[in-house]
Amino acid sequence: MTRMTFGISLLASLVLSTGVAAAQEKPLLGIVSIAATEANNVRYITGAKAAGEELGWEVSVIDAAGNADQANAAIQNFAQRGAVAVVDMVFPYSSIGAGLEAAKTAGIPVVTWGGGIGGAVSATNGSGAPIALPVIEKMVADLGENASLLALTYRTGEVCRNREALLDEVLAKHPGIKVTKNEVRIPGYFEDGAQYANAWLASNPAGDGNLAIWGCWDDPAIGAISSLRQQGRTDVKVYGVNGNAQAIENIKNGHMTATAWEDSRKEGYDMVKLLPEIIKAKADWQPKAVEVPAVLISADNVAAFIAEHPEATGN
Structure with missing residues (x-):
């Protein structure tokens, strides 16, 4: 009986070690x-x-x-x-x-x-800039030539760095749009977006012209939306990039103006x-880019977008 038990144990050990080796391979x-x-x-x-x-x-x-x-x-x-x-x-x-x-x-x-x-x-x-371009172009068209803009940036990441450079390039052609920039942290981007929005709103009261907040990705802009809602400010347009589920929901509910959905x-x-x-x-191997085009989402097409891409909202 002892010899049989030893044999079974040895066999089990061999099977186990073989399985571990296969997993490691x-x-x-x-x-x-x-x-x-x-x-x-x-x-x-x-x-x-x-x-x-x-x-x-x-x-x-x-x-x-x-x-x-x-x-x-x-x-x-x-x-x-x-x-x-x-x-x-x-x-x-x-x-x-x-x-x-x-x-x-x-x-x-x-x-x-x-x-x-x-x-x-x-x-x-x-790549950051191509995805952000449709949102930036829409924002400039919405604002016109005289406006104030809060840009929530992040310079450690290449994506946001490139998006900020593109924003600067586009806005250079529209000198009437006054820009205030604040850099958010990772982690802490929701909180920073809300905090910077509060400070910016204090110096840009309602009725003070065309106003907008832009996030180099959605989350800082969503943080800013929380400040807008707390203050009852409906006069500020909000733009993000990436098209996450919260951003799409905010567009559907009228709290965000536009984002670009990145698949x-x-x-x-x-x-x-x-x-x-x-x-x-x-x-x-020759290095190359393998880009997937972005989709601009706004109030005009958010319902159709959700119907076509229910997975983008987590459904």
């Missing part, structure tokens, strides 16, 4: 996010994970919480763990040089979502599906 895909709980980041990660699962890869996400040093450390960590590839979410390639060097030394491709192409980056998508789930999915091609090509 799965290629590791590393994802480094600037804010892993932010709605647009969540959608991108969801798409990336779905593609990774289809490829038979293990997907690991590290939240760098808006800190470039943490992003570099995360990429270095994935390189040490022998990841098959790394996805950098939003941190500009110029801010992750140490991580890129570690990945390059280990022969691991790095792709970016909104981080641009440069250094050792193999591909990018989700970030598809962006994450498409980027990961491209990785086997990059890995196979090795040094022969």
Whole structure:
């Protein structure tokens, strides 16, 4: 009886160790996010994970919480763990040089979502400026030539940096629009959006001309909406970018003017599906952008958009 028990235990141990080894043999895909709980980041990660699962890869996400040093450390960590590839979410390639060097030394491709192409980056998508353009153009058309604008910016991320540069470029042609800029934090963007809006509203009372608030992505603008609603201000137009569920709901309810929906789930999915091609090509791979066009959402088309894309509202 003792010998049989030992034999069964040995067999169980072998089966268990074989299963663990098989799990460890799965290629590791590393994802480094600037804010892993932010709605647009969540959608991108969801798409990336779905593609990774289809490829038979293990997907690991590290939240760098808006800190470039943490992003570099995360990429270095994935390189040490022998990841098959790394996805950098939003941190500009110029801010992750140490991580890129570690990945390059280990022969691991790095792709970016909104981080641009440069250094050792193999591909990018989700580039900030093209997605923001339709919203900025609509905002300028809505405001006219004499107006005051609060711009909520964020310069650590390449996406918002590029969107701010585009805003500056467009507004240079409209000198009658007076701009106040405030940079929000990650984390803390909702609170900062509300706080900066309160200060700006105090110096821009109702009836003081055309007024608007623009967020380089939706969430700071949504924070500003909370201040507008608390003060009963209905005279201020609000614009965001990315088209998260809260923004779409705010447009539907008349609290936000427009956003540009970024199909970030598809962006994450498409980027990961491209990785086997990059890995196979090795040094022969030519870096490229694989963009997914944005969709402008406003009161004019929000109902039709929701009907066509119920998943964008979480339904």
